[in-house]
Amino acid sequence: MIRGRILFSNVWIDVRHDYFTTLVFRHSREWPKRAAFCYDEWQVISMFFTCISIAPLVAFVNTLAISSNTRQNDHNLATLYGIVIKHMEEAPNKKPVFDMGIATSEAFRGDSAFDAVKEIYGNSAPLFASIIRSKFPVTEKEYALIDVGSYKGELLSDILKLLPEYHFNITVSDTNSDAIAHNTVSGKHVVADAESLPFDDASIDIVAMRYVLQFNLFEVQKKIISEISRVTKGIAIVQHGGADDIDTDLWREKVDKIFRNDTLPQIKRNGMFWSSASEIEDFMRTSNIKFEKVLSKKISGMSQAFIERYSLNNEQVELIKKIMGDKDYLIQTTWLIHPKETIRNS
Numbered sequence: 001m002i003r004g005r006i007l008f009s010n011v012w013i014d015v016r017h018d019y020f021t022t023l024v025f026r027h028s029r030e031w032p033k034r035a036a037f038c039y040d041e042w043q044v045i046s047m048f049f050t051c052i053s054i055a056p057l058v059a060f061v062n063t064l065a066i067s068s069n070t071r072q073n074d075h076n077l078a079t080l081y082g083i084v085i086k087h088m089e090e091a092p093n094k095k096p097v098f099d100m101g102i103a104t105s106e107a108f109r110g111d112s113a114f115d116a117v118k119e120i121y122g123n124s125a126p127l128f129a130s131i132i133r134s135k136f137p138v139t140e141k142e143y144a145l146i147d148v149g150s151y152k153g154e155l156l157s158d159i160l161k162l163l164p165e166y167h168f169n170i171t172v173s174d175t176n177s178d179a180i181a182h183n184t185v186s187g188k189h190v191v192a193d194a195e196s197l198p199f200d201d202a203s204i205d206i207v208a209m210r211y212v213l214q215f216n217l218f219e220v221q222k223k224i225i226s227e228i229s230r231v232t233k234g235i236a237i238v239q240h241g242g243a244d245d246i247d248t249d250l251w252r253e254k255v256d257k258i259f260r261n262d263t264l265p266q267i268k269r270n271g272m273f274w275s276s277a278s279e280i281e282d283f284m285r286t287s288n289i290k291f292e293k294v295l296s297k298k299i300s301g302m303s304q305a306f307i308e309r310y311s312l313n314n315e316q317v318e319l320i321k322k323i324m325g326d327k328d329y330l331i332q333t334t335w336l337i338h339p340k341e342t343i344r345n346s
């Protein structure tokens, strides 16, 4: 039995496949925890046509094998399935759910003894709130607001506290279903990947997204930005913590050394890409996504955020500081991204 998942119109379809049957048995909006394969609908369609075209050859070879030595053929099939199942056991999650650390909720609110942590997280809510206030009049009408990669809603709840006079129709979304289940800001929970948001074009007045991009490879970051621009009707506020525009590769090399380090198991992970502001802006320009840069800030002491959130021990702290050296900072950039309809070159 081989288990896999197919992404079809934003819904994962679980598939079980044995020698003779393929059984579709369940669907969910969650990312697969473990599966032999994860395909999207286009991959399935292309495989289907490939299978049709090579089917006569496979049938011929199988007939030869079966007629010459049935037992051997069974053995070969069993070996093949054994290999696939082993591959399945080892298959990495297509979309890992990253551990955000122990002291995460406090840190995400900027509630910390460390200046760097306060600056990285604590100044966002006033900035997001002031942007919303400057762009949207207070009315009786509810504004549709989505927090993408909301985690447990720490940032969003702080933004809302600063905007008591507004009415919002709020949705929170994240790939992390556990975090979303603990998100009390809104009852509208959507477990979804930002690269494929289950919302209509130009349906959301305000999209908020902070510190989500770097958890995704650059190709995915591009899709996320395109999705945000697609669903936005009013404005998207995107805040990103990433690489420096100067010495980008050197900065990234150091940060990668931390996230791929065996002696730092708490933060070891793959699939991250710390893009720089210019890399993202170049993409938006070439894709005709209209944006404005609101703010760009160099925040010193990036390592403090990891030290606090993951309760690292002294040796680990020393190691991080040694690796980062004079590059222990991040560049925080905030953009307003405009809807696709108003596309113009920025």
Ligand SMILES: C[S@@+](CC[C@H](N)C(=O)[O-])C[C@H]1O[C@@H](n2cnc3c(N)ncnc32)[C@H](O)[C@@H]1O
Pocket: 097, 098, 100, 108, 148, 149, 150, 151, 152, 154, 155, 173, 174, 175, 176, 179, 192, 193, 194, 195, 209, 210, 211, 212, 213, 215, 216, 224
């Ligand atoms: C550092 S946390 C930030 C949480 C919150 N936005 C804040 O700033 O307080 C990053 C969050 O983004 C989520 N995330 C990362 N990649 C995502 C993706 N492709 N789609 C949806 N959520 C994603 C993670 O699961 C995590 O909850």
